[in-house]
Amino acid sequence: MHEPVLLLILVASYLMVVAKRVPALISSFRYQSFFLFLMTMISGFEERHPALYLVAMLILVLKVFVIPYVLNLIAKRINVDENLGLFVNAQLSLIIALLFTYCAWVFSGLIMFGQDYKLFAMTVAFSVIFTGAFLMIFRMKAFAQVAGLLVMENGVFLFASFVLGGMPFFVEIAIFLDVFVSVIIMGLFVYRINKLFTHIDVNKLSRLKG
């Protein structure tokens, strides 16, 4: 039951890599978070663990609804050019993302913590983390950096929950709240950058040197 959902998570991260505009990026992130929610629900159902339902609900509320909503709101408010500014074009980015998945698969095979679907889960988790880092580095707009960080965070969550069997409950809650706060604060800074510089191209932030 896990494999199809894992595949969907992987597909969502490919969608993010080929996205050329901010709204497309945000909605792909929303899909990915939704599949993560689905995955956690299934696990909760299988393991009959009530805490997992609560975690799943937190994902649904924060990552599927609130955070994409906040990002969309800021994108509308600052009203800049919606193009993400690709340093590497979409086709090449997709090839690189596929390479990441291959590397993650080789890497997972090397350390291999469990059997059955865990190898696949680990491959997906690491390729999601790599994809997040890729988005942060090879996109010009500050939005892509926030989204990239969230994607990395999703990958780490996937790794923690489905490869290693989760963290203590209150730590998980604290981490969720922390991610939420960090998105709000980064959003505020995107807003400020736009106000001061009249753009949000991070490659043009180069006043401080040496």
Next chain:
Amino acid sequence: MEIFIILGIPLFLVATALFTGRQRFFGIANCLGYLVVLFEAVLLFKKIILSGNLKLWGDFIYLDPLSGFFILVISIVAFAAALYSIGYVRRDIEQGLISERKAGVYYLFFNLFCLSMLFVPAVNNLGMLWVTIEMTTLISAFLVGFYNSKESVEAAWKYIIICSVGIVLALLGTILFSCAFSVAGLSKSLNWSDMFPVAHILDKNILKVAFIFILVGYGTKAGLAPMHTWLPDAHSQAVAPVSALLSGVLLKTAIYAILRFGLIVIKGVGLAYFSNLMIILGMISLGLACGFILVQKDLKRLLAYSSIEHVGIIAVGFGLGSPLAVAGAFLHVFNHAIVKSLMFFGAGNIVSLYGKHNINAIRGVLKALPFTGIMVLMGCFALTGFPPFSVFISEFLILITAFVNGSYLMAGLMLLFLSVIFGAFIHHFGKMLFGNLPKNMLTAHEPLSEKLALLFLFFLTCAPGIALIFKGKDLLWIAQRLLQG
């Protein structure tokens, strides 16, 4: 009991910061609050050293000598920064840089920042440690971007993004540590007090991989090269008292996190692995900082690069791992916190008088700001490790150990870097401190609170040197207790 007061006072000040009309009054209350915190931190440290580890609130808070020491260092610098803030904020209001309302916001974030930093050494759970360290980043980003200029917002953005990426890697490392736990067939727990006693039966390979992630992740926050790129920007753009907190203690909280995991790794894998990684990163930091200090043109960036250098020395000290070197590294954590705060306070006074960060535009500080000038001159010697001051002692201890261990190449390189940095510092500060005043500049008034803050720190700079003569045995005993923790 002391820990409740230590955490409670900043919390109370956070709650009241926005509701006080007169900022001067609140500044004094703030300062008194941190005086109490400092007093309690001394009591707490003494209690832990004499009567052993404490566990409170179930398992949530766990205090051993290591955490007691870091709480003490944080509260010293926090007190000095609170004292210095009184005069600094008032001058900013008078100059029209910030409004009375914004000063309230400053105190709000100042207290939140201190609260989150004091939480870091107190929590038991390594996952909560991650959360508190991420909180320090998020809160201090506002203080870095406080003046809302283009430069400061850019610095804050770099700071928040680079440190957040680093900290995601640290989270991955933390998860791997807990994985090592479940692989060994133990119950899932991230509590340090549960993990440390069984460290020797954990899987070695997983611990090794996990520690790499921890070192890169928290190393980013600690400013170890080559993950340091955010540091000079953030530290040079922050408000002066906050620069002192960032350089003096925020870096140390990340070092503390590395040490916590490092102790598990030392017990599980052996010292050599930990030692090699720490020494390599430390030496890279030293070398890189040396180059940038030599060609630096900006006063506050100069001090920021010097922080990278000192974090490198601390990493080398812990990496060497013998009792003497570790005692030196702990002493260096303390000394660097004190001296760097002193220098940032001095630099804050200089920058607000001249209105520029540029070293070439600053001349004749000793004439314009006699008191600050003398303190900065002394601080400059102290920071570069000149004999009567405390930094000399800690660097000396680390160097002795390096020679005793037979790592001559490392010790030689370290001496080379230190002497180049010494020369560069004397060159830069000599130009700034001496010489004639620029035209139309008068001797400026230095507020009492700033003078007191500088004097307090200067006293602490000299104190370990004097204490070592009379109380050498006691200090060594305390250092040994720290090691066991």
